Amino acid sequence: MEANIHFPDPSKVREELIQKYPAKVAKKRAKSIIVNDPLIIPEVQANVRTVPGIITQRGCSYAGCKGVVLGPTRDIVNIVHGPIGCSFYAWLTRRNQTRTESLMDANYIPYCFSTDMQEENVVFGGEKKLKIAIQEAYDLFHPKSIAIFSTCPVGLIGDDVHAASKEMREKFGDCNVFGFSCEGYRGVSQSAGHHIANNGVFKHMVGRNNTPSVGKFKLNLLGEYNIGGDAFEIERIFEKVGITLVASFSGNSTVRAIENAHTADLNVILCHRSINYMGDMMETKYGIPWMKVNFVGAESTAKSLRKIAEYFGDEELKAKVEEVIAEETPRVKAVIDEILPRTTGKTAMLFVGGSRAHHYQDLFAELGMTTVAAGYEFAHRDDYEGRHVLPSIKIDADSKNIEELKVLPDPELFNPRKTEAELKALKEKGLEINGYEGMMKQMTRKSLVVDDLSHYESEKLIEIYKPDIFCAGIKEKYVVQKMGIPLKQLHSYDYGGPYTGFEGAVNFYKDIDRMVNNPVWKLIKAPWEKNGNGAGLAASYVTQ
């Protein structure tokens, strides 16, 4: 696929990006800045440590564990064991929403619990205070579950959160207390925290409730965190087509649903990076295959629904899916037809997440916009290049520190939902069963792929490419906008959303139209406007 727009010479861009770095840093960064070719898919260095002093957008293990994966389940009381900051900063900041079924149902998401460690706890140990905090939370709410999250000092002073959790769990009898060693210094980014969270949820929650789930087509939605109500839209569509959502990991989810997740017949994965471990472990232990889908984008939603129907192989479901797509499409089309002339030919850059930079390219394609450069903050090589590279990924010290659970088929509950032959047939039909092709295959030739883009590199890219929109998070937002380029936050959605499904596509089209065609940008004199068409690289642009 060749883009019909002007690309700067990507190899020169690459050179420009790294030339300011000291030689050693430049050498390292060069491996993470790659000119794409979807036919060959070159190797991208990813999931390696950020060099100290190079300002990164990455977060920490705690953020991935508590903030991302465990945060959205409404009836777990999350207690952060550590000084106050970590709990405060993760307090509702992710905008994951939840909807209780009745006013009486538990919802602890608006709370921010912390042991608020003080100096004496650091000196003499904090386990005692932690146990009191657990007891207080239990007395106050009588929750089904309490989860404990360790922050940096906890690991150093040797507090054993797992032993404390076990002791309290046994003491209560009716409350599942479990801990996570997700200290911020573990791993290279929040990605380590996702893995730690997956392990904990799998060990302590999944499989605890064997009540058979009801429904003909039962699945779990993995890696969907209900930012801005995304899960609500997917739930609406599932309900309409007659798919039973057993559990969501973890947007709008409950303890009961997750404990019952192993009774579903399929796992569909949205955010591959944060939850693929769960898909693999459930496949091994219970025989539930997983399939990569994408509900970001109207066409992607339709495609994903068709894939799900194909998986279940039921004609009635297939017909229902077509019916729903036909029903939803006109209102989406009405909006895109109106907007498309204003967005076609524009360019976007996406540097966000561990999956979002891929998913949102579909929406931009629907808007007639080309993604000229993209990358993740905390992804691994498989998210870029596809899962076929997994065996060749080097295990370094950082990944070795994160436990790999040894999972075996459950002697009673293992039940392969599909035979090997059936799976093979589905794969031949183009379904990504237990697989993911990654982002680069979908990106144009000569587009740029950059992992863990630094602040400095983003300025450079903007200067060189002058994209019409830049997608990242709040940390990048205002610096990019100072340069006259609108920045769409794809973590918090700029407090909008949902962006999934059909309704979400409509929201996104409108939001992007408002941003890229906003008169306010004309008031900001961009740096390259000052010197005519800019200097240096602009002269070396090539036309495809």
Place this chain on the structure above:
Amino acid sequence: MKHAKTATQNACKLCNPLGACLAFRGIESCVPFLHGSQGCATYIRRYLISHYKEPIDIASSNFHEESAVFGGSHNLKIGLKNVSDQYKPQVIGVATTCLSETIGDDVPGILREYKKEFKNGTPMPILIHASTPSYQGSHIDGFHAAVRATVKTLAEKGEEQSLINLFPNMVSPADLRYLKEIFNDFKAPLMLLPDYSQTMDGGPWGEYHRIPPGGTPASAIVSAGSASASIEFGSTLEASKSAAGYLEEAFDVPRYHLSLPIGIKESDKFFSLLETLTGKPRPEKYEDERRRLIDAYADGHKYVFEKKAILYGEEDLVVAMTAFLSEIGMTPLLCASGGKSGLLKKRIMELIPDMEELGIKVREGVDFADIEDEAKVLKPDFLIGNSKGYTMSRKNNIPLLRLGFPIHDRFGGQRMHHLGYRGTQELFDRIVNTVIEQRQNASSIGYTYM
């Protein structure tokens, strides 16, 4: 009702290093640097940005497993080197975190080593170190620790100048601009530290800046040691922890300690002090501002008189707001803070000696669960404080007047003006309008004149 609890639920404070990063942003050409895990820098950036809506770069030494075990010296040095090469700052403000403090890294020692190791070749920025373990105090302590550390690193004794040092506390960019305007109108030379009026609330950039323009130049901070006086805002800020306290001790620069000037009386104190220190009368403009404010008090008194409020936030802000509310006839039923200086009650009692008879409660070291418990009983007309009180406001149907930090559910928190006659005027108008709006909404008739 007042349940004694050990854990913190919905904290009314942030952590120590956050305040230090903000203060370092008020020094010209300075990159704040956190010695700890990268998550701290990321979280603090995202949090500050949600209030100020400005880019904020904070570097980190990116601790990993082995740095946590064997010490972070190596990472700190690499980090400093990379920041120096890439950003070419004049100053790097290094603040510690709970991680580096727990392992006991000797940061001053590491900085000395760094200076020795890299003395040739790269330009050497001024390195400032503030000790800010998050298991002590709160964000405001980190703020003051960074300001004090900056002065300690830079200030020198020279020939005495007419210069006045002003340490304004953690106030908004709008407040900082106002303070500079006042000194300018007095024609009095000023060393304001920190000054993030531009770095945290600036315009679009004609060209990319590695470090945004603005802030107090290091050269100006050097002369803080030879200033004629220091003025320091914050009634619970003790000399032993403050920049002005250090300057008095080390260089005999007299320290004038005031509450944050909110309300007529406290603003009067500030202006009188300026008159004394400069030997000049206050410019007419401020007489006018004061007259307008008193006029507004007279015009608006019927709306606010005898209204009851719960105040929460940093202790100094709570004290200052108490002074203001009591002069417009409002009662702060509860003065609450997540901070724990041990001085809050004393300071409020100095302002309102009969506070106990009036039923005014003061509580330090509380969280929003405690404040909400109190609110349910006290049934105030208002909550006054930062955005974090919104859930409590919504649940209990009590209007929230937003001020201070953080404000992330209203636009323009960084431009909110609190100080002096003009800032008080803005606060007063907002309070009156909140009352009017509430009354108008509650009216079954729908009055259009209020």
